[in-house]
Amino acid sequence: MAESVSPKLTTGKVVDVLLPLFLLALLIALCVQLLLPFVGLLIWTIIFAVCFYPLHRKLRTKVSNRMSAIIIGLGLSAIVLVPTTIASISAAGSIPSVIAAIQTGEKTVPPPPARVKELPLVGKRVDALWTQASTDMPSFVKKYRPQLADFAKTLVAFAGSLFVTVLAIVASVIFAAITLAYSESARAFIGNVLARITGSRKEGEHYMALIGATIKSVANGVIGVAFVQALLVGIGFFAIGVPGAGLLSILAMALGVVQVPVLIITIPAIIYAFSAETTTVAIIFTVWSIIGGLSDAVLKPLMIGHGLEVPMPVILLGVIGGVMAFGLVGLFIGAVVLAVGYVLFNEWVGRTEPAARSDGKSSSAKLQGAK
The missing domain is CATH 1.20.1440 (de novo design (two linked rop proteins))
Structure with missing residues (x-):
């Protein structure tokens, strides 16, 4: 008669298997929760680092690894941040005047050209609204105040988001430059992860x-x-x-x-x-x-x-x-x-191609040879 398995021993084995899995899942969940607020920043950092890695590799032949990362960081700031900042400041500076004009109705609008009325479908409607805004802006603002108020709130929210966006780009550029300074280690790590997966x-x-x-x-x-x-x-x-x-x-x-x-x-x-x-x-x-x-x-x-x-x-x-x-x-x-x-x-x-051919060579081997 076969000897029965001890329940105590079986339970202990189950605990030995499940406890490490539970702790591993808990560790992964905590890591994900800690990194979740920075996912967007990390993704943009990786994107910038990947895009400028070939340039970094070429610069390293002429300057040090760290100096190459600094040069790319400063150059990327000049190429990306300067035009973005100028456009953002220009846009943000024009928003208050637009909002003030919407609220007071003091802004003057030139009359619509005759061609506007000839536009298909919306020509007459656009011409009527444009004419009213150019001839009697206070009445136009009073009539469409709810829609204009919503539009003004949207502009204010957009102006606030411009500053946050510029800061996010600055942070991504800084972290990308740091990543490039350690690019070989980062590349080896990602290679090991993908090799493990594949x-x-x-x-x-x-x-x-x-x-x-x-x-x-x-x-x-x-x-x-x-x-x-x-x-x-x-x-x-x-x-x-x-x-x-x-x-x-x-x-x-x-x-x-x-x-x-x-x-x-x-x-x-x-x-x-x-x-x-x-x-x-x-x-x-x-x-x-x-x-x-x-x-x-x-x-x-x-x-x-x-x-x-x-x-x-x-x-x-x-x-x-x-x-x-x-x-x-x-x-x-x-x-x-x-x-x-x-x-x-x-x-x-x-x-899915046939594994064996008349010549005895598999189609997969042919594909590998083509590669």
């Missing part, structure tokens, strides 16, 4: 290269193109003196980042140009705005997906879906997740 050092290196290339592709093809768009249309806004030119420039960049046509902003500015400037100036501004607004159609195919094994439409779908799901940082999260998923799916499809 079960192979070669596969870990492959996916690390894919993630880095995707981040750089999105940074150049989405944020870089949006910055160029905002710069082009912003030059036009400031040249003809469009009210709130700094705010409109920031909005143009935001729309470009989330893949919304910048023409949504430039069309009202074109209408303003025809009402406030001469016909020649307005036509030049219109051509310039169209070039700036449609520049992404030329730049994106050149920048996104270049050198990647992932097609551009997949990256764009990841960018748009990521923004919808996670906000601005979803640009990179969505693109990276979809790129990795696409590669994994391709590898899975490749492994």
Whole structure:
């Protein structure tokens, strides 16, 4: 007769197994809770560090590792922070005057041009509202006070968020420079983690290269193109003196980042140009705005997906879906997740081919040889 297992011994084994697992889960939960407030900052730090790591590697051949990180940090501040700060200050400075004009109704508005009434669908309505605002601003403000009050609150909230955004960018740049100073250790750590997950050092290196290339592709093809768009249309806004030119420039960049046509902003500015400037100036501004607004159609195919094994439409779908799901940082999260998923799916499809061929070689071996 088989000897029965002692209940006490069985319980002890269960405790020996579950207690370490419970403590490990508790440790992971506490680490996640402590890092959760800094997730956005850490992600942007990684993004900046990945984008500028190739430059850091080149600079290290001429200067020390630490000096290279300092140079990149200062240069990144000059390239990213200075234009952003100038535009933010300009936008924030124009907001109080706009709010005061909304509240008092003292702001004068030029009459609408005759072309406004000819616009399809909304022409007559826009012409009537514009005419009322230009002829009797106090009555216009009184009639639409609730809507204008909500708009004023939105402007105040936006002005407050500008300062926080600039501080977040400054912090991300500082941490990115520190990360670059320890880039080799950080890269080795990430490589070890991915090798552990994939079960192979070669596969870990492959996916690390894919993630880095995707981040750089999105940074150049989405944020870089949006910055160029905002710069082009912003030059036009400031040249003809469009009210709130700094705010409109920031909005143009935001729309470009989330893949919304910048023409949504430039069309009202074109209408303003025809009402406030001469016909020649307005036509030049219109051509310039169209070039700036449609520049992404030329730049994106050149920048996104270049050198990647992932097609551009997949990256764009990841960018748009990521923004919808996670906000601005979803640009990179969505693109990276979809790129990795696409590669994994391709590898899975490749492994469904017949394992044996007439020549005795497997199709998977052929794929490995092609790689």
